[in-house]
Amino acid sequence: MRNLPGRDQGGEGGEGGEGGERAARPEGADQRLLGEALLDACSDAGASIGMLYLPDPTRRVLHLAMAAGVSREFALPWSRVGLDDPIPVADAVRDSRLVWLGGQEETARRYPRIGLVLPYDFALAAAPLPARAADREGPPGAGLVLLWPGSHGPLLTDGERGSVESSCHRLAHVLGQAAAGGRPIRPPAHPVILRPLPPPTPGPVEAAAALAFVRRLPGGNCALDLNGTIAFITPEAAELLGAPVSHLRGALPWEALPWMDNPTIEDHYRATVISRMPRSFTAASPIGRYLRFDLYPDDTGISVRIRPVADQPAPPPATPTAASAEPSPSRATALYQLMHLAASLTEAAHAQDVVDQAADQLVPALGAQAMALLVAEEQRLRMVGHRGYPAELMARCDGMPLSLDTATTHGLRTGNPLFFGDESELLAAFPAVVVEDGMAAWAFLPLIASKRPIGTLVLAYARPRTFVPGERAVLTSIAGLIAQALDRARIYDSTHQLAHSLQTGLLPHALPRIPHLEVAARYLPAAHGLDIGGDFYDLIRIDDTTVAAAIGDVQGHNVSAAALMGQVRAAVHATAGAPPEEVLARTNRLLTDLEPGLFTSCLYAHIDLAAQTAHLATAGHPPPLLRYADRPTKVLHLPPGLLLGIDPDASYTAVEIPFTPATLLTLYTDGLVEVPGEDLEEAIDAVAARITGTPGDHPLDVLADDLIEHARSGAPRTDDTALLLLRSQTRSEAQGNGT
Numbered sequence: 001m002r003n004l005p006g007r008d009q010g011g012e013g014g015e016g017g018e019g020g021e022r023a024a025r026p027e028g029a030d031q032r033l034l035g036e037a038l039l040d041a042c043s044d045a046g047a048s049i050g051m052l053y054l055p056d057p058t059r060r061v062l063h064l065a066m067a068a069g070v071s072r073e074f075a076l077p078w079s080r081v082g083l084d085d086p087i088p089v090a091d092a093v094r095d096s097r098l099v100w101l102g103g104q105e106e107t108a109r110r111y112p113r114i115g116l117v118l119p120y121d122f123a124l125a126a127a128p129l130p131a132r133a134a135d136r137e138g139p140p141g142a143g144l145v146l147l148w149p150g151s152h153g154p155l156l157t158d159g160e161r162g163s164v165e166s167s168c169h170r171l172a173h174v175l176g177q178a179a180a181g182g183r184p185i186r187p188p189a190h191p192v193i194l195r196p197l198p199p200p201t202p203g204p205v206e207a208a209a210a211l212a213f214v215r216r217l218p219g220g221n222c223a224l225d226l227n228g229t230i231a232f233i234t235p236e237a238a239e240l241l242g243a244p245v246s247h248l249r250g251a252l253p254w255e256a257l258p259w260m261d262n263p264t265i266e267d268h269y270r271a272t273v274i275s276r277m278p279r280s281f282t283a284a285s286p287i288g289r290y291l292r293f294d295l296y297p298d299d300t301g302i303s304v305r306i307r308p309v310a311d312q313p314a315p316p317p318a319t320p321t322a323a324s325a326e327p328s329p330s331r332a333t334a335l336y337q338l339m340h341l342a343a344s345l346t347e348a349a350h351a352q353d354v355v356d357q358a359a360d361q362l363v364p365a366l367g368a369q370a371m372a373l374l375v376a377e378e379q380r381l382r383m384v385g386h387r388g389y390p391a392e393l394m395a396r397c398d399g400m401p402l403s404l405d406t407a408t409t410h411g412l413r414t415g416n417p418l419f420f421g422d423e424s425e426l427l428a429a430f431p432a433v434v435v436e437d438g439m440a441a442w443a444f445l446p447l448i449a450s451k452r453p454i455g456t457l458v459l460a461y462a463r464p465r466t467f468v469p470g471e472r473a474v475l476t477s478i479a480g481l482i483a484q485a486l487d488r489a490r491i492y493d494s495t496h497q498l499a500h501s502l503q504t505g506l507l508p509h510a511l512p513r514i515p516h517l518e519v520a521a522r523y524l525p526a527a528h529g530l531d532i533g534g535d536f537y538d539l540i541r542i543d544d545t546t547v548a549a550a551i552g553d554v555q556g557h558n559v560s561a562a563a564l565m566g567q568v569r570a571a572v573h574a575t576a577g578a579p580p581e582e583v584l585a586r587t588n589r590l591l592t593d594l595e596p597g598l599f600t601s602c603l604y605a606h607i608d609l610a611a612q613t614a615h616l617a618t619a620g621h622p623p624p625l626l627r628y629a630d631r632p633t634k635v636l637h638l639p640p641g642l643l644l645g646i647d648p649d650a651s652y653t654a655v656e657i658p659f660t661p662a663t664l665l666t667l668y669t670d671g672l673v674e675v676p677g678e679d680l681e682e683a684i685d686a687v688a689a690r691i692t693g694t695p696g697d698h699p700l701d702v703l704a705d706d707l708i709e710h711a712r713s714g715a716p717r718t719d720d721t722a723l724l725l726l727r728s729q730t731r732s733e734a735q736g737n738g739t
């Protein structure tokens with residue numbers, strides 16, 4: 001086992017720990033073992049970058065706990081991933097499967113957000129850590145991500161797959177052992193960045209020979225670490241760059257040299273680090289010549305060769321810029337953050353999604369400790385969401401009148417942002433304010449959408465801060481992105497609520513209680529979209545021993561589909577009690593007379609509890625599932641019938657089946673079984689097997705919840721789901737259930 005070489009001092013969740021006294025192994029040793037396992041995972045699989053995600057104990061969120069082979073600036077925007085986000089590690093953990101991306105094209109096609117933010121050549125594997133309590137292994141929800149250089153082929157080899165699996169088991173074992181010893185490893189506040197193993201230290205003679213070799217090479221040479229910091233530079237390279245060695249060593253090139261604060265230059269560096277592939281580019285220096293930069297990466301850093309280009313015309317002289325006394329994000333870093341946030345916000349459908357995405361990206365990337373998002377409603381500020389602030393404090397801010405003159409309402413009245421570097425600046429502008437959040441610097445940014453302020457974004461920092469012009473511009477741009485996404489999401493939420501209210505209003509509010517018949521019904525909206533569905537179910541009491549059940553699906557997802565669904569229900573109600581084939585034929589003639597331009601599937605069942613029989617007929621609807629007492633569930637294939645609303649002369653055929661006590665009839669719409677890319681018959685058989693695996697005396701409400709939850713937890717459904725379960729009972733069972 002290798003020794004852990006160290007970690008970025010910016011990481012939190014230190015390696016020491018006061019809790020080490022209660023177990024034989026101190027908490028810092030657990031962290032060290034975890035770091036060693038992550039570094040070994042990279043080495044064994046031949047990967048260049050490794051990241052370990054741990055689950056949030058209270059939310060469906062993964063936190064980046066450790067990373068190796070990348071800089072903190074790269075890791076921070078990916079430090080928090082929702083389990084429902086379209087991100088490889090989320091898919092791997094949520095679905096308990098390995099996710100493999102064999103190159104840039106596949107990444108862009110399957111995960112557009114990653115393809116947009118990281119348009120570089122690399123291969124990626126994301127895998128869940130096993131969670132077997134018997135082996136005391138890791139908690140469910142942990143995940144491992146490995147990246148390979150762009151030179152990797154499109155397929156994961158068997159050896160690499162085996163290395164990934166064994167590394168997941170080893171990481172899970174470390175987590176499980178720590179938890180078993182009363183030292184559970186929690187996600188740190190910021191990801192720990194593991195330092196790469198240093199190369200062998202040369203002796204004095206060898207070091208002198210290596211330095212002489214470097215200086216004999218034409219042009220200049222320097223070395224960058226994985227953060228981009230200049231670790232070594234020759235005098236010749238410093239002369240070409242136009243700055244002394246002392247000014248460059250230990251600095252980021254784009255911060256030490258204003259003319260290199262160019263998004264293109266920093267992007268070349270980032271591409272080299274992520275792809276681990278050599279890269280070359282040309283840039284104009286301020287001393288009147290072009291320079292060629294050749295970058296050669298490995299797992300410890302980047303060697304850079306710098307040479308003047310003789311065959312290009314001299315560039316125009318650069319305009320001198322005043323150096324800032326305060327460090328600020330480079331333009332490339334700012335663009336990276338903006339692009340990452342923009343890509344994330346395009347996937348935010350609801351207002352809470354906007355809050356989560358903004359907090360996940362902004363709070364860590366910008367160094368803020370707290371964030372609050374407020375919107376204007378009825379002349380008051382309403383809290384949409386917050387991160388890092390106490391809930392009690394945010395509750396007191398909720399409902400603040402817009403007429404109050406505060407830093408939070410200022411942007412809504414004027415459209416201008418406010419920046420306060422310390423408490424004295426805030427008190428100078430608003431003497432009556434009482435600072436209760438424990439913060440030391442603030443940015444109050446108006447959220448402007450469609451040229452009107454709709455709310456305020458508050459960012460708070462634990463230490464005094466100087467907001468330089470570049471940072472102010474970045475924060476203002478970020479607030480604009482959030483405002484547009486939030487405005488769109490609030491419209492979506494309102495429309496979705498209206499659609500949901502209309503849909504549920506057209507479904508039965510309560511089902512009739514029928515003696516000797518246990519009933520359960522569920523409705524699940526589609527996983528995506530806000531359109532109104534046309535799925536419906538109904539239970540109609542004919543008399544004390546006779547009941548009619550219907551289920552159907554109107555083509556389309558809009559108001560017209562919902563309106564037609566209401567008409568179909570009304571038609572079925574009007575004819576209920578007649579034989580099933582007549583009910584469907586009459587309903588079909590009504591729909592064709594209406595000429596709605598939409599078709600409807602429907603299944604109708606007439607159940608006679610006294611005779612212990614049921615008659616069923618279908619109009620193009622998925623087959624029902626039938627289970628007799630102590631027997632497997634089977635698919636009941638009915639004589640096919642044409643969809644309603646196509647041919648007014650269509651006829652339908654009914655089938656009689658026994659409906660003895662303990663018989664279970666399952667009616668459903670295709671949303672329960674239809675998943676893109678999967679065989680429909682196999683999906684129906686899987687639901688039947690799930691019903692068979694449930695005890696025959698299990699309450700139907702529990703079974704209904706289980707079937708709906710199973711559908712919800714699988715691949716995203718693109719259609720609504722209606723479910724109606726009916727089970728005949730003996731007289732004693734009915735008395736026990738109160739029916």
